[in-house]
Amino acid sequence: MQRPIGVIDSGVGGLTVVSELMRQLPKEEIIYIGDTKRCPYGPRPAFEVAEYTWEMIDYLMSRDIKLLVIACNTASAVVLDDARQALDIPVIGVIHPGAVAALKATENLEVGVIGTEGTISSGAYYEELKSIHNDVKVVSLACPTLVPLVESNRYTGEEAKAVIREALEPMLDYPVDSLILGCTHYPMIEREIQDVVGEDIHVICSGDETARAVSTLLYHEQLLYTGERRPRHLFYTTGAKAMFQSIAESWLKESGLDVRETDLKLPKATRKVKSGMEEF
Structure with missing residues (x-):
């Protein structure tokens, strides 16, 4: 074809x-x-x-x-x-594939999701994860500063790292072992996100x-x-x-x-x- x-x-x-x-x-x-x-x-x-x-x-x-x-x-x-x-x-x-990948990776069934305001407020990842596994716990965080960072081609360097750290800081209070990058822009800053959350967290890209x-x-x-x-x-x-x-x-x-x-x-x-x- x-x-x-x-x-x-x-x-x-x-x-x-x-x-x-x-x-x-x-x-x-x-x-x-x-x-x-x-x-x-x-x-x-x-x-x-x-x-x-x-x-x-x-x-x-x-x-x-x-x-x-x-x-x-x-x-x-x-x-x-x-x-x-x-x-x-x-x-x-991209939501169902991302949810599947996170459930494959998680060991404690504590899954974090970061995304845009629209994605997070829709509850789409929460509903998708729960539809697959009843016992999964989901923590969601909107990160509105990250997409503009990528779209402006300013997603490398110390200034970008500071923006990423500030956006993710609330997620660090939760015992998640897997973090879904619930926006397809975020894999472009995957390394910086991994540095913030630590190597023990599985960072999940849906691609x-x-x-x-x-x-x-x-x-x-x-x-x-x-x-x-x-x-x-x-x-x-x-x-x-x-x-x-x-x-x-x-x-x-x-x-x-x-x-x-x-x-x-x-x-x-x-x-x-x-x-x-x-x-x-």
Whole structure:
């Protein structure tokens, strides 16, 4: 199946998922959209997150993707269920894979979650963890300063470490042995987070588990590409192209990425939906 995988995020954070997809599925082509102009999504009301997320989904559906990854935790919490009902392709979020990975790692069933205000207030990780294991204890902490740190490309150095330490300090009072990075931006500062919480804490990134879920689903749906082509990935940003390209090439360790700016506007709505449902 030669059609690409679509990945959406509020900004550059979903590149952490793309990195794992490229590693685990090296033959697959990826089209990525980062809504950097309107990032972060965390402080926004749910209706606004839904509106912006559907704009990205519609844009990718017009490019005939075969599977959609909602790589933004906030968007996953708000839109994932509706997208699965509406679209005629498989849709994967990052919350369930992150919860699964944390429960694999924890030994005392004390799990911490850090994320944006929107993700934490939704209770999505708490509900997901509890749906899998009744006895797990969950401590959640919103860290609104961390996404702007990553999006501005200022996430290294002593100043960044001070911001990260201040954001995580309340979590240090709890006996968690596993910490879910409940925002796909956070793996870009995983090392700094690990330094703050200590080496005894399992820091959980959802990218690896999400890529495994994508691989499994593509296999079962007979959608895997098995030919000999060299994949050509495409990256869209709604914000500054130069900043996005710098971060993307640094994180993915590739130069000359095909990065383009977009306003997400389509000549007409093109959402593909399941049979029997309204078409927009």
